[in-house]
Structures are given as structure tokens and as C-alpha cells.
Amino acid sequence: MNIRPKDKLLQSVLHEVSLYSFGEYDPDEFMTVDDAIDSDNEVVSAVGRIIERCSSDATEREIYNEVCNHLR
């Protein structure tokens, strides 16, 4: 199965040690952006939302507001 570029991107970011140490998640559990958005882990979900909303051409303010609301 072909990996979508945004999923590849998600995996490379979630596999950063500093991030998974901080977010306390297992990076191998999240293969797609959809997996990440649906996650209970707020860091994983925030990364998923940023990638998803960026690829759908949302503005930075829109992404910020959405992720901020999610993190509240």
C-alpha cells in the first residue's frame, strides 16, 4: 500500500524523541493522519490536525484556533 505524503510526514514528526517523550505516546501506534486526529493523546491529535488543516489550505490563524480549542 502506498503511504500518503501527509502520513509519511506525520510519522516522521511523531517519531521525534523529544515529542514522544513530552507527549507520552507510542509513535508506532499512529500510521495515518486520521489515526492521529482520532487519538486521545492531545499532542498526537494536535499534530494530526495541523497536518490535515495545512493540507486543506486553512490559514495559520484558523489552524491555531482549531488546535487551541482542542487543547483547551
Added chain:
Amino acid sequence: MILRELTIKNFRSYYGEENKFVFNPDGLTLIIGDNGDGKTTFLESLEWLFDTTAMHQRNDSMNISEMRKSRMVVGEEDEVRVTIKFDHDGEKELNKSFTFKKIDTNRVQIISREFVGYEFDGIQRSQVSGDIILKRCFDAEIRKYSLFKGETQLDIFHQDSEALKRLLTNFSDIKRLDQYAEITRTLNDLAAKAHDKELKNDKKTATAADMLSRQMGNIQEQMGNIRRQIRDQEANSRTYKTKLDALVDNRDVKEKLDAINERIKNHEEQYRRAKSYTVVDYNTSLLDESWILCAFPTILDDFQKKSSAFSKEKRKQHNAFLIEKGKQEQLRELSLPDGISNLPWYMPDEKSMEEMVNEEICKVCGRKAPKGSEAYEFMQNKLQAFLKHKKAKIDTEVEDLFTSNYIEELHNFSISYSGPKEAEICQLFEVIKDRLEFIKSRQEDAKKWENAVSEAKDEKSRLLAQLNGVSEDDIMRSATDVRDFMSRRDDAERKLGELKLKLSDLNEKENELEEQYSLLKPTNKEAERYGRIHNVFDHIYKAFLSARETNRRNFLNRLAELSNQYLSKLNVTDFHGVIEIYRHQESENIDVILKSENGTYVTSPSESQKTTMYMSVLFAIAKITADLRETEYPLIFDAPTSSFSEMKETEFYEIINKIQKQCIIVTKDMLTYDAEKKTSTIKDSAFELSCPIYRIEKEKDFNPNDLSTIRVITTKIKD
């Protein structure tokens, strides 16, 4: 993109449409041709085909085969066409052409142009714009890593300092990660502002937040400055390193140049010396050095002949006169038998004859003439005749035929200039002749040295022409500049080290301040929440930065790994070293460096080492881009192996053929030249290669001064 077939029609020396090349899809195709046999034109036909700028159209008429033009009649039309058939997501074709018409003996007019592509879906063939198909299958960025003219062009990394950086941007995920890093930085800034605002609104943390915020701003400003300085120093270091590399590269050239310059100096000195001997002021020498007398022997000879002839004629006429006057007796005494003219009466003169009679010897013929002998009687008679003649002349002067003695005077004059005077002048003539021969010989020497100077200067020009814009001054400055460049480079690197330390210190300070900032405990719950949100954004932003860095590192590691694999393959029996892909920290420029396994830099790799190094990197780039884009592209080289030894050529081509990568090499390797027949033939070793080989060569019996007689003949000599 895998090239299947190329057809060239009427493009410069490729006359007609029989110029077809079928390529090996996953290995080497070798196209062998000697100098001037159309190797570069082959590559330029491809460049022309791929050129989508309007610029190329300006020179289109220059691309028409001169032979074709010359064979057309006025009003006739034909076309120039280059076509490639290739595989790229199916079978495709790209076709560039223009139609031209001969409008008079020397002129053609371009009538129409076409640039089209065709796609085959197995059943149908559909037409697509040439630009679109080219962009889709072989875009400009890829072409930079695909077509190479000559060995020096392989070094795309030094010629274009941004080349590898662009490659990284285009063929890794860096561009996407850069974009995300930028977005998450903005998100983090927004979160930081919101957090900062809340902290400053909180009575407990307002003062500390304000102070920390200002300190962080200050540190960030300092870090920005330091980063700029690092970029400058990296650029300096790179510049001096490039200059040092160029000096090392040109070391051999400098030695050759020194030898040529020394030769030029010696030849010029010899020329000056020879020339100095040839400087003669003919005006002065002609008179002051009596060169004018050079012609004396010839003139004297001529004069003697003429005066003798006049004298003879006068005597003849005088005899006739005497006969007429009845002086028979006198005549008999003086005449010689058989009508031979006797000597004139005044020769020898009176004194000489008296001397001969008294001494009883004939000093004309050198024989003794004792008293009573016939010879003595002859001399006596001759003397008497002289005296009678003298008397008669005085007595009968009025009656004589000739009233003046000009002929006698001339004759005497002629006699007086012969003998010792003539010998003296002949000697002078010999001296002048020797001198003139010496001058002529020196003139020939001067000419010879002048030619030698000219040849040495030509050799120097050819050598400098190979240096791609490096001037002679650049090369000759090397001795002083090496020290200067080294000191400047060392200085730049020392400063770079100091700046990196400073940056690292500032980074630590920034982290400490951020830590202190994050530890601020506001009373306001909203501020606390914004703090947590900011922290998440901050970590996400740093994770994107780090992912970008990891991606970049992985890409370059993979490039280095693959390059080294190819390098080992291309240099099975030679020392090949290890390729290091070095990225500068701030400018992010990338250099390709050759190192020994023990970490030492190979400071002056040979030309063939450099060629295999660059080709290895190009093969690696092709492999990586093929993996990333899931499509291949060919590597096409014109004369890449001019620095290779004969043994290395064969080995090299066999290895390239086995790399499983489409590669087309146009070369004059594998040819032997027969000086007697003035022809080149393909070596036997070429036939042992397992790749297809084409021979391109000029059709025989061309006129070297007439382009319209030049035509390239393409022959497939091996499948």
C-alpha cells in the same frame, strides 16, 4: 523516462534522416566518434529538443544541415527534426521540428515550427503539447542531473554551489517539512503571544514575565546576528576552500605553464639575438663599407668584353682603311696568319717591349727569346712596328681613320682595373658575400625562433582554454596566494568555531530563560492554560524542525552511501577513497569531498578520481530520485573519460554497463588512429564490451574548407 530511440534529421552535420540510435534501456549505449565526427552535435541535438525557451529559435537557421541546404533547389522545402521515443508511464514520443524553404542560392527561410508529444495507451496515439510532455516526463531540474558535456561539467557541485541544496529541496521531503516548520513556528509565536499576554496581565507574574520576555528578545536578536555572521564566515570559508582547491587542481597546469613560459622566454631571447645580427643599414654599408663594389667583378668583366670588342672592331676597320690606302707593307708586318686580328700596335707598350727585347724573353707567353730566334725577331719587329706606328701616327694623324684614342683609353682603363685591383675587390666581394650569407642565416634562425615562440604561445592558449575561465594570473599567483588563502580560510574557520560556541551559549541561555518562563506560576487559570498550550505548540514546532533536520541528514547519508557504493564499483582496482557529503550549518550549502578512510582529505585527486567521484554521485542522485519519484531518467555524457588511461576505459565501460541504469556515453575512446591512412578505427577491445555500440564518422572525401561537404554517417556496429 527511459530513452528508446533517437532520430536526427538534417540537424547540422546529421544530414538526411538515416541518423537513428536505438538505446539500451537498462545499461550502457556507447557512441564512438573522433574529433569533429558529430559527438557534441549529438548532445546538442538533445539539448535543442529539450530547450523550451524562445531563445533557441533565434539560431534555428544555424541548425540546418549545410549539405542539405546546398543540395536543395530554390523553392524547395525540407525540415530539421529531432525525435525521441521513450517510456514514461507508457510509450511516448517527443518531436521538435521546423520546416524551411530555400529562397535563393544562399538563403533559407523558416516557415513553421512544431513541438509536440505523443502518448500511446496501447491502442490509440494521442497528441500532447511538447512542453507538457517534457515537464511531465523530464523536467528542467532532472535534466540538470542528466545531460553532461565534457569531463569538467560533471562537477556540477562546484560550478553551482546551490546545486546539491536544490537537489535536497526538490527530491527529499525537505520542502514540505520546511513549509510545516514555518507554519508551526507561526502557531508557536501565536501561542507564545497569547501566553505572554496572560502572564503580563497576571499580577504575580507580570514583572518576571516582562523581564524574561525582554531578555529572551535580546538573546534572540543576538542569536540572529550570530547566525548571520556564521553564514558569512561559512561563505568565506567555502570561497577560500574553493580557491585553494582550484589552486591544487591547477598545480599540474601551473607546472606546464611554467615550462611553456620558460620556453617562450628562451625562444624570445634566441629570436632577439638572431634578429640583432640581421639589422643592417644598407645605405651606410653601401658606401662606407664599399658594398657598392660588390657588383664590380661582373661590371668589370662586362666592361672588359665591351672595350675588347670595340678595340677589335676598331683595328679591323683600321686594317681595312690601311689596305684601302695602299699601305700593304705595313699591314703585312703586323698581320697574323689566317686573318686573325693581331694585338693592337700599342700592346704591349713601348717600355714593356724594350724590356722584353733587352732581356730576351717574351713576358706575354713566358718563353725565352734569345737573340737570333724567331721569337726575338718577332719582338724586334713588334717594337719597330710600334715605333713606326707611333711616328706614322704623328706624321699621318690628319689622314688616319680615327682621329681620337677613346677606344685605346677605354681598353687601357679596362686593363688597369684588372689584375691586383680586381683581386682586391674580389676579396672584398667575398667578405660581403660571407656577411650577407651570415645575415641570411640569422634571418632564418630568427624566423625559426619566431615560429617556436608562436607555437609555444599557441600551446599556452590551448592549455588556458581548458581551464574554464581561470586566468593565467590566477594560476601564477598560486605560490603567494596559497598562503594567503590558507590563512584566510583558517581565519574564517576559527571565527566560525568561535561563533558556533557563542551561538551554543546563547542557545543554552535561551533554554534557561524559556525554562524560567515556563515555571512562572500565575494565579490566573487562563494564563496557566495558555502556558500549557504554548508548551504543546513549542514541542510540536521543535519536533517539525528536528524532523526536517533528520530528513535532511537521512537524505544526505543515503546519497553518500549510494555514492560510495558506485565509487567502489567504478574503481575496483584503484584507490578511490570515501565520498563525504558535507553540509554547512547555516548557509546549508553542500559540498562533495573525497576523503581517505582514515579521515584525511584527498587534497589533489587525479582527474580520473574526480570523474569517477562525480559520476558516482550522479548515479546516486539518479538512483535516489528514481526511488523517490518512482521513475528513471537516463544519464547522458559527452566525453566524460578523457582523463582515463586506456585500460581504465574498457573496465569503466563494462562496469557502467552492469550498473542497471540507462547510460549513454558519447566518446572518442576506443579508437586507434592510423597516421598513414589518416583514419581511425575501433579497437578490438570495444567489441568485447557487452553493450550496443554506434560509430559516428564524417563521410569520406569531404572538403575540409567546405561545411556543405560534411555529413555524419551513423552505423550500428554492435548490438
